[in-house]
Amino acid sequence: MKRIVIDDQKSKSGKTSRMQLAIAQLPTGTLIEVQVNVIQSKAEGPVVLVQGGLHGDEINGIEIVRRLRSMLNDQIVTGTLVLVPVLNVFGFIHFSREVPDGKDVNRSFPGSVRGSLASRIAARYSQQLLPQIDWAVDLHTGGAQRFNYPQIRYSTGDQASAQLAVDFNAPFTLESGLIKGSFRKHLHRLKKPVIVYEAGESMRFDEHCIQTGVNGVLRLLKKHKMLSKDISVPKAKKKSVLLSDSVWLRSPASGMFLPAVENGSWVEEGQVIGSVVNTFQTKGKEVKAPHTGPVFSVNHQAVISRGDALFHLGKEA
Numbered sequence: 001m002k003r004i005v006i007d008d009q010k011s012k013s014g015k016t017s018r019m020q021l022a023i024a025q026l027p028t029g030t031l032i033e034v035q036v037n038v039i040q041s042k043a044e045g046p047v048v049l050v051q052g053g054l055h056g057d058e059i060n061g062i063e064i065v066r067r068l069r070s071m072l073n074d075q076i077v078t079g080t081l082v083l084v085p086v087l088n089v090f091g092f093i094h095f096s097r098e099v100p101d102g103k104d105v106n107r108s109f110p111g112s113v114r115g116s117l118a119s120r121i122a123a124r125y126s127q128q129l130l131p132q133i134d135w136a137v138d139l140h141t142g143g144a145q146r147f148n149y150p151q152i153r154y155s156t157g158d159q160a161s162a163q164l165a166v167d168f169n170a171p172f173t174l175e176s177g178l179i180k181g182s183f184r185k186h187l188h189r190l191k192k193p194v195i196v197y198e199a200g201e202s203m204r205f206d207e208h209c210i211q212t213g214v215n216g217v218l219r220l221l222k223k224h225k226m227l228s229k230d231i232s233v234p235k236a237k238k239k240s241v242l243l244s245d246s247v248w249l250r251s252p253a254s255g256m257f258l259p260a261v262e263n264g265s266w267v268e269e270g271q272v273i274g275s276v277v278n279t280f281q282t283k284g285k286e287v288k289a290p291h292t293g294p295v296f297s298v299n300h301q302a303v304i305s306r307g308d309a310l311f312h313l314g315k316e317a
Contacts, residue, residue: 002047004038004080006128011038014074021128023089023121032090036129037069037083045079045226049129049136050217052084054106054183056091056098057202061139064197064213079226082133087125090117095203097143107179109186126186135164135193137217138183141200141209145301146309149264149294150199150212152240155184160193167223168195168216169236171264172296172314174243201300241294244317248309251276252285256302257310263298267313274310291315 004011009019017040020033050068052061065085072081086092090099098104103118111122142148151172154161165173176196178185187194197216199209218233227233251257255278267273267289277284287310297312304310 001040001042001044002080002132004036004040004047004082004129004132006036011040011080013040014042015040016074021124023124024117034087034089034125035085037085039069039072039074039077039081039083041074041078041080043078045077046134046224047080047082047132048221048224048226049082049084049133050139051087051136052139053086053088053092054138055104055140055143055202056086056088056094056096058097058139058141058143059092059203060141060200060206060209060213061197062086062092063205063210064139064217067210067214068217076228076231077221077226078228079224081221081226082129084129088121090121097202104181106183107181109181109183110189122183122186130187130190130192133192135160136187136195137164137168137220138194138196139213140196140198141202141204142198142297143202145201146297146299146312147201147206147263148198148312149296150197150209151296152216153196153198155188155194158188158193161195164193164195164220166240167220168197169219169240170197170199170212170216171238171240172243172294173240174246174314241314242317243294243296243314245315246296247290247313247315249273249287249290249311249313251304251306251308251310252287254278254305255281255284257299257304257308258284259298259311261295263295266292266294268292276304276310287311289313 108118108122110126152170153176200206259274274287275284
């Protein structure tokens with residue numbers, strides 16, 4: 001069995017190991033470390049990374065990893081499961097998406113040991129852990145009060161990642177282009193499949209999003225024969241809806257946003273799905289669906305400006 005090595009620490013076959021990846025120091029000299037939990041069986045199998053907290057304020061993913069750690073051990077898992085609950089420790093303790101200098105770790109891969117704080121974090125992670133994994137699940141939420149209905153994104157044209165998306169079976173699945181400096185683009189360059197789970201909004205727990213994420217990861221592990229045969233994994237109630245395209249519907253005016261449909265629901269072309277009013281209007285400006293499809297993200301900000309994103313509307317493949 002291939003051991004996971006981080007600095008001078010090694011995982012142990014048939015054990016659950018907790019390692020620390022030193023990434024930086026506070027101005028006080030206090031060491032900041034990323035906690036890495038490695039569940040490794042004695043039997044050979046894939047090396048899979050499940051990580052949360054790449055954006056420090058996206059806490060649903062952190063709770064998903066915590067729950068997986070509480071229910072899985074080396075007697076259940078075949079192969080190696082690497083669980084990282086919080087990658088962006090700085091962002092987590094400051095309730096922030098970014099690190100203190102305002103840079104985004106998820107735009108800083110593969111990083112540089114001589115770069116910014118975000119770049120240094122990405123570099124340490126890229127050098128120490130990522131070459132050792134086979135594939136990964138990256139857990140996120142919507143940002144800036146945008147609530148993402150549970151969905152999986154995978155890289156356009158990446159068939160291995162597309163299959164992982166099918167196996168996860170979130171309510172919605174869509175192809176997504178690669179973003180410069182992102183974790184997903186870096187793994188794509190390394191030819192390591194990765195899917196991104198988006199569910200909920202920043203700084204808010206949502207039980208449906210959390211449990212959907214836990215169940216999706218368990219289905220993936222079961223599909224790849226990484227769980228004991230006697231472990232029962234919940235089946236998805238419906239087959240994932242594959243989206244071929246999507247569009248953000250933006251506010252036609254500044255004012256107060258009143259959505260008229262539920263997140264995750266299907267709407268018809270021309271349907272009024274929300275309105276924007278100001279404090280003295282009796283009737284606001286309507287927001288209509290330009291085509292039939294599912295709403296899979298809604299802005300929960302009540303006071304908005306013209307041009308703000310309100311709904312993410314998909315188109316079924």
